[in-house]
Amino acid sequence: MRMSHFVGKQLKEDPKDAQMVSHKFLIRGGYIRQLSTGIYSFLPLGFRVKMKIEEIIREEMNAVGGQEVVMPVVHPAEIWKETGRFDAIDESLLRFKDRSGKDHVLAMTHEEAAVHLIRNDINSYKQLPFMIYQIQTKFRDEARSRGGLIRVREFTMKDAYSFHLDSTCLEKYYAVMHEAYMRIFRRSGLKNFISVQSDSGIMGGGISHEFMSVNSAGEDTLFLCECGYNANREIADGRLPGKVSHSDLPPEEIATPGKKTIQDVCEYLKIAPEETAKCVFYTSEKGLLLVVIRGDREVNETRLKAHLQIEKLSYADDETIRGCGAVPGYASPLGLDDDKLKIVLDASVTEGSYVCGANKENTHMKHFTPSRDMKEVPHTKASVYTTIEGDLCPECSKPLSMARGIEIGNIFQLGTKYSAPMKALFLDEKGESRELIMASYGIGVGRLMATVIEDNHDDYGPIWPAAVAPFSVHLNALNLKEEKVRKTAEGLYDAFIREKIDVLYDDRDERPGSQFSDADLIGAPLRVIISPRNLEKGAVEIKRRGEKESVNVPVETALSKVKNLLEEMLKSAEI
């Protein structure tokens, strides 16, 4: 490609909107342009990178038996009603009517469409297992998009769906996909990524993993251990460090006038928050809930929902709290109207003694010892506190460290969550009708592209790994007015094209500084420079993006040298 006619200009200044490095370079480099909040066009440069990434994904999906399909972006509401998600999902599912008034949605994911696609086609266990995948546009009406391609509303996603006859088969394939994902991210050039256990939320069923690029600008909070335990904050199960103090004394009331918050109580009584227990009231579709948790800890609502199998959770108001006999600000799990609420005793307070509310205005109680005092009170035990840095690894008991991450992919074991309501059945060996067992696997292509920049850049622009670079070679001709320069450059350009090497030829009569700056933003792994200075010695210069040193080679050997270097770079990326 000749740069003189290449669409997508490189910008000198950072766009005002951008905070993240990848966002700045994607705009400045001429990769993408924003059309609306969270909605972007891809310029030729961005499209090329996107295609390269998609090709890696395609290869890896095909390598594990994937069969590529295309599914619609516009779905009739019916299939989403079959699974109940039409009503269950919030406004992020964009709903609209067609001319006849029929409800439709813009697909945010394709479980329903995939099941619909195969349910009449699959009827025997002999056809199982199999996997289909798509690389397509999806839409989620995110409450808040940000960070360029990191969090958008319209995006390209690779989604795969596998179908199995039993959970053994599913688990086996799930592990195969996990490996394929690791290869995809490695080949794309990510430097620091991990898979973490995650919550499956509305998606579904059982075990799930998120693939996270560790990045301080990431949106997710992760807890990591050197033993290999990695978990998203939503599912992390760090153990509490330190000893608990235990008292054999009976509960004893203590006046705490006007002290309603943990902080106030602690200052007043001169104790630490971890010596208190607090009562957190929630309303849910299963009624009023009370979580008794250590004063310094927060309730992890994701874990609470998962534990109680509920979907909706919100803080209860004071009036509701009084309704079960509790006094807001001074609440205690003791002496409540037990059939009006469900009490959850969090693992942070199952042992030890605490200061807790006394269910009386302006009064708390000391020596509250749940293991003893809760014996007569109906309750369930659960671990629903939020893990913090320094908690101990649930697997090896070393302290956990905290990190931020960008979610670049996820895999879910769905079970029969979709196949059951959508009646995707097959006949097993015994001739009995059974529901298909499913899993789904997603990768955000644009987000992955941005993350590759986050992991591979310097102050001047992206340093694309050869496997995903928009061009392999950036050919600079310094001073085109010199006939010799022009001839050599044109000759090499033609040679690269003949050899099917992706080359971007800067044939503009720009000064060297401008050419180099633009080349840095475009980030091709190899730069070939033709200049009067070098040509006097019959040489052209070859330089790797991101490295200071360059080599001069005779004009005649430039082509083969470039070919060798590219091969070498690609090989080192294939692991």
Add this chain to the structure above:
RNA sequence: CGGGGUGUGGCGCAGCCCGGUAGCGCACCUGCCUUGGGAGCAGGUGGUCGGAGGUUCAAAUCCUCUCACCCCGACCA
């Protein structure tokens, strides 16, 4: 959805407080000159100042409403 902020040529901004009919840098066009890290000189093109209404002899500037976009938070299949 809550809090904060910004809208003025393609991009980045000044002008607004204190009303008088739009300016700077970059980019772009022409010419000269220059060629190893975003040169220089000269001359140009391009904007109903996000939109609507109002106040006024006069509005980018003051008032009201509205839309868009950004940041923090909530949410996130």
